[in-house]
Amino acid sequence: MAELINNETLSLVLLAVFLILFYIWSSSTSTTRNSPPSPPKLPIIGNLHQLLGSPGTPPHRALQALSKLHGPLMLLHFGSFPVLVVSSAEAAREIMKTHDLAFASRPRTTAFEKLLYNYKDVAAAPYGDYWRQVKSICVLNLLSAKKVRSFRTLREEETRSMINNIKETSRRGEVVDVRKMVMGLTNDVVSRAALGKKYYNDGEFKELITEFTELAGSIHIGDYIPSLGWLSRLGGLDAKLVSLAKRYDAFLDTVLQEHIDRSSETTSNRNDKGVDDQNEDNKDFVDVLLDIQRENSLHFPLDRISIKAVVQDVFLAGTDTTSTLLEWAMAEILRHPRVMSKLQKELRSVKKGEEEILTEDDMVDMHYLKAVIKEALRLHPPFTLLLPKMSIQDVKIKGYDIKANTQVLVNAWQIGRDPESFSYKPEEFEPERFLEVNSGLSYKGTDFEFIPFGAGRRICPGIQFATTVNEIGLANLLHKFDWKLPGGVRNEDLDMNESSGLTIHKKHPLKAVAIPYSSA
Numbered sequence: 444m445a446e447l448i449n450n451e452t453l454s455l456v457l458l459a460v461f462l463i464l465f466y467i468w469s470s471s472t473s474t475t476r477n478s479p480p481s482p483p484k485l486p487i488i489g490n491l492h493q494l495l496g497s498p499g500t501p502p503h504r505a506l507q508a509l510s511k512l513h514g515p516l517m518l519l520h521f522g523s524f525p526v527l528v529v530s531s532a533e534a535a536r537e538i539m540k541t542h543d544l545a546f547a548s549r550p551r552t553t554a555f556e557k558l559l560y561n562y563k564d565v566a567a568a569p570y571g572d573y574w575r576q577v578k579s580i581c582v583l584n585l586l587s588a589k590k591v592r593s594f595r596t597l598r599e600e601e602t603r604s605m606i607n608n609i610k611e612t613s614r615r616g617e618v619v620d621v622r623k624m625v626m627g628l629t630n631d632v633v634s635r636a637a638l639g640k641k642y643y644n645d646g647e648f649k650e651l652i653t654e655f656t657e658l659a660g661s662i663h664i665g666d667y668i669p670s671l672g673w674l675s676r677l678g679g680l681d682a683k684l685v686s687l688a689k690r691y692d693a694f695l696d697t698v699l700q701e702h703i704d705r706s707s708e709t710t711s712n713r714n715d716k717g718v719d720d721q722n723e724d725n726k727d728f729v730d731v732l733l734d735i736q737r738e739n740s741l742h743f744p745l746d747r748i749s750i751k752a753v754v755q756d757v758f759l760a761g762t763d764t765t766s767t768l769l770e771w772a773m774a775e776i777l778r779h780p781r782v783m784s785k786l787q788k789e790l791r792s793v794k795k796g797e798e799e800i801l802t803e804d805d806m807v808d809m810h811y812l813k814a815v816i817k818e819a820l821r822l823h824p825p826f827t828l829l830l831p832k833m834s835i836q837d838v839k840i841k842g843y844d845i846k847a848n849t850q851v852l853v854n855a856w857q858i859g860r861d862p863e864s865f866s867y868k869p870e871e872f873e874p875e876r877f878l879e880v881n882s883g884l885s886y887k888g889t890d891f892e893f894i895p896f897g898a899g900r901r902i903c904p905g906i907q908f909a910t911t912v913n914e915i916g917l918a919n920l921l922h923k924f925d926w927k928l929p930g931g932v933r934n935e936d937l938d939m940n941e942s943s944g945l946t947i948h949k950k951h952p953l954k955a956v957a958i959p960y961s962s963a
Contacts, residue, residue, distance in 0.1 A: 477844040479527065480513040481520070487668060489520030495662065501941050503827035503856040506530070510857065516841055518849075522667030527834075527845060529853045532864055532891040537840050538832070538851060539891070539899035547900045550833040550850045553663035553675070557684040558655065558691070563752035566760065566830060570900070576741055577753050582904050584731045585637060585757060591907045594636050595803055601631045602915050603800050606923050613957045618929045622952035625769040626652075626762070628916050633761040637754060638698055639727035651694060654687050656763055660945030695751040702729045729754060757905075763946050764825035765909045769916050772819035774953050775872040777926055778934050782874060786811055787960075790922040797961070801918045803911065809918070814877035816913050817893075820886055821865070822872060824895035825946045827856035832901065855894050856947075864892035924957040 484490045494505050506528050510517050515531030529535050538546050548570040549555075555567040565581055568574040584590065605628045612619050630652075631641045642648050661680060665672025675681050726734075732753065736745045776783045789811045793801060806812060832851040837844065860869045867876055877884065884890045887906055888898035896903040903909075920926075928937060940950040 477839075477842065479516045479518040479840075479843045479845075481518040482509055482513055484520050487522070487671075489522050489524075489667075490526075491521050491662075491664075491667065493519070494521070501827070501943055501947065503854055503947070506828070506852065506854050507857045510854070516843060518843075521850075524667050525846065525849045527840075527849050527851045529851060530857045531861060532858055534841065535853055535858060535894060535898070536891040538853065539888075539894075539897070539901075542838050542840065543899035545836050545838045546832040546834050546851055548833045548835050549901075550831050552666050553681075554659050554661055554684060557688045558659055559756065560748050560752035563749045564756035565753060565904075566756050569833075570835065573743060576743070577749065578904060580732070580735065581753065581757060585728045586905050586908050588907060591911060594632070594908075594911075597635050598632055598912060598915055599800060599802060601628055601635070602919050604628075604631070605916070606800060606919055609920075609924065609957050610959055613924075613959055618954045619957045620952055621773050621955055622766070622770050622949070625773075625916060626766040629762045629766040629769070629912055632912055633758055635727070637728040637757050637761070639702065639729060642698075648694065651687070651691055652759070652763060654683075655691065655759060656946050656948075657944045658684055658687055660943065691755065692751065695755060698729060698754070699733070699747065699750065702727075702733055706730065706733065728757065760903065761905055761908060765912050767825045767946050767948050768816075768819055768823065768909075768913055770949055770953050771823035772816060772913075772917055773920065773926075773955070774937060774939060774949060775819060775822070776815070776921070777928060777953075777955060778937050778939070779872055780934060782815065782872065783921065783926065786815055787921050787925075790918055791960070793922075795922070801915070801922050803915060806914055806918055810878060811874065812914060812918055814874040816910070816917065817877045817884070817886065818872055818874040820895040821859040821893060823947070824855045824859060826895075826897075827854070827947045829853040829855050829894070829897050830901070853894070853897075855897075858891070859893060859895070861892065923960055925960055927956050927958070929954055929956050 482490060482493065485492060493509060494502055507530065509519075510528060510530040515529070516534045517528045517530070519526045519528060529538055549562070549567050551562070552567075555562060559567045562568050563573075565574065565578050568577065605624055608627070609619055609624060626649075634641045658680075663672070663675050663680060665675055729750070732745065732750045735741065736747075736750065739745075776786065789809055790801065793805045795801065829852075832853070834845055834847050834849045834851065836847050839845070858864070862869045865876060865881065867873065867880065881893075884893045886893050886895050888894065888896065888902045891898060896906050896909075928934065938949075938951055942948045942950045
């Protein structure tokens with residue numbers, strides 16, 4: 444009897460082993476014969492363990508390690524879903540230029556579905572007429588060169604406010620929370636341009652921004668292995684997404700209602716006085732969206748949900764990414780006193796009174812300032828992995844067959860550090876490279892060695908909006924203050940570890956001592 448049980452147990456074990464081996468074999472043979480190189484994958488989970496299996500290792504670094512073994516065009520499987528990882532300028536050009544249309548859509552994820560109103564925003568919307576029209580609305584009414592120039596006074600006012608806050612902190616003998624200061628600047632600029640007033644001093648609003656960044660970049664296991672979706676529910680991720688979506692929706696409802704009430708009051712006053720008090724130039728982005736809704740001037744109805752989705756998208760894209768870049772730039776400058784000294788020499792060639800700030804006119808010919816910002820974008824793109832793409836048709840890339848519905852991850856962080864593109868100390872902060880060998884490189888999507896904002900149809904439309912804030916903010920931080928690390932910390936010992944999330948921040952907020960500069 445015992446021998447029979449042992450034989451049955453052995454048979455079950457052998458059957459299990461056979462099924463596992465058959466699964467691995469069938470998975471490997473189910474891929475296209477001409478598919479890109481791919482590391483071995485496990486049953487059920489595919490290559491997910493290689494992305495998530497190293498605690499403390501951000502995904503862009505894990506993917507870099509894999510690409511060094513398998514090449515700049517690498518096929519992974521997250522569960523049963525194919526994921527193409529792009530890690531070189533040449534491969535990125537194929538995806539975002541040669542075959543841009545084939546990769547112009549977005550994959551569906553639980554986080555984006557719940558947080559971005561079921562893909563009604565610009566960033567996550569699938570490619571098609573809806574996306575084209577809402578993007579056009581954003582560009583024409585908020586992000587065009589003309590509109591960006593119109594916000595100049597606003598940017599200068601908020602920069603002056605930030606500088607005054609830092610001066611006050613310095614007078615009290617306190618350490619400056621650089622992250623808090625630059626987040627205040629970017630949030631206030633975007634709030635006033637898009638929403639009509641500041642919201643950043645609202646403590647709850649700050650929490651919403653931080654939570655969104657963390658949760659939007661989270662991996663919902665059910666997106667890749669539907670049968671294991673219950674793990675995200677058990678772990679609390681689903682509940683967090685629902686809670687955040689409800690709180691953000693309530694905030695945006697308040698914003699819209701304030702604008703609707705203000706518009707009604709203005710209309711009433713205009714009718715009573717018989718004059719038009721509503722100046723088109725004073726309208727913010729929400730006012731414009733509500734006007735479009737009332738006029739029904741699009742090929743589809745712009746409902747309240749769409750308005751909230753687009754406003755949320757613009758606000759988050761314009762604030763968190765910009766402040767993140769400014770913090771990384773300041774951290775690198777503090778680590779490199781030579782760069783700080785050289786930049787300050789350029790900035791301080793413009794003489795200003797104590798209460799005056801550098802304006803955008805002052806910065807037109809400041810080439811080193813622009814090189815410093817470029818170098819910060821190269822080493823620390825806010826989206827280390829560009830927002831994922833989705834192929835909408837079968838296509839051949841560099842001789843490999845890529846099937847429709849393949850997700851694509853472009854590792855902009857790795858591409859920016861590629862020694863083939865940046866031969867001189869690619870891992871180090873050297874702004875001079877953008878004055879010399881790499882001086883002609885642009886981050887506006889034409890040079891695939893340097894794509895912090897992406898490229899092609901899905902390039903970030905807010906590049907000019909972001910860079911104008913970056914320039915005026917960084918210029919005045921270095922023009923008005925000398926900076927050092929607190930507590931005797933050596934420059935080279937500054938912690939540069941990264942956080943996780945949709946946007947990659949410094950893991951720990953940058954704190955520094957600001958010493959007001961006097962040219963007298």
